[in-house]
Amino acid sequence: MWVMDIKTLADDLAEVLVVPSFTRMGFRLRRRLFAWPDAESYGMAARTVVLTGPTSGLGRAAASAFARMGANLVLLGRDAGRLERTQTELLAETPGLNVTTVIVDMASLASVRAAAAEVLERVPQIDVIVDNAGAMVPTREVTAEGFERTFAIMVLGPFVLESSLLPRLMESPDPRIIAVTSGGMYTQALPLDDLAYERGEYQGALAYARAKRAQVALIREWARRLHGTTPGARVVANAMHPGWANTPGLEASLPGFAKLVGGQLRTAAEGIDTMLWLAAAPGARATTGRLFLDRRVRPFDRVPSTRLSAADRRTLWEAVVALTGEPDPTDQT
């Protein structure tokens, strides 16, 4: 017993110090401490994963990994050429793979609704939804639908996608929703009265951190609301963050960051380990509405000023329902 406590202590210490936790040091330490089975050893045969952002970085690595694990894939990407290239590569890597591609711009609710309708039309079964697509938008932009772009891509679009696919997801014997968030959310509170970031000078990194905090708060609401309903009770909804992983997205949004952390970025495979584990490990079903890094539940906040109360999270949910114009998806369950 005390051996386990020392391991947990070492893990917790790394987490408190941030850099040893988020870099590859954290991943490698925990893998060794807890002697993890390889995430790809959990089978996904006959399970279907809907994955956003499969054309680059973490999403691209996840598409390959899920394919190797035996899953059927539904890939939602915004660029037809990149999506087609990804599909071709995946079929070469995993011959016989069942893969469906659908075009979506997560910043456009109309596009997300059309994509969800196409998925429901073409895909009879959904077991896992991975909300992975994300971007840091350097200057404040308003979409044609009138939404601040960062919030649209990482909060409103995923909400519409998950709401639209929920009835099909609930037919699965083992339904799971996974939101890919960021440790960057620890740095920012979410101003509930300024979700569109109209006040103060816009900074891409702050908008990104706020949107990620909103994404996690919504995951907690999904979990709470679905848990209380008989048909939805089996749906497990969790967030994970990948630490700092070497991807085109990280390099584009934080150039020079790799150098800053002394070349200690995680590989994409290390960054997605917890995503795969949450999607496939039988034990990962035991927890819902939590935030994970390296297969362990982590705190939602590091400082009290970022905390969103249960009432705040309900307010956010209601605001997102109102902004998207969706019927509350958990009223139907």
Ligand SMILES: NC(=O)c1ccc[n+]([C@@H]2O[C@H](COP(=O)([O-])OP(=O)(O)OC[C@H]3O[C@@H](n4cnc5c(N)ncnc54)[C@H](OP(=O)(O)O)[C@@H]3O)[C@@H](O)[C@H]2O)c1
């Ligand atoms: N890398 C890290 O260290 C790190 C850390 C914390 C969190 N994350 C999160 O992990 C996720 C993946 O990031 P990454 O590092 O792999 O970045 P990436 O290499 O830039 O990949 C991002 C993916 O999201 C897609 N995407 C972006 N905007 C989209 C839109 N409007 N509609 C549809 N798809 C869109 C991109 O499509 P295109 O290929 O067409 O551009 C790409 O497939 C993101 O949510 C990110 O915030 C990453």
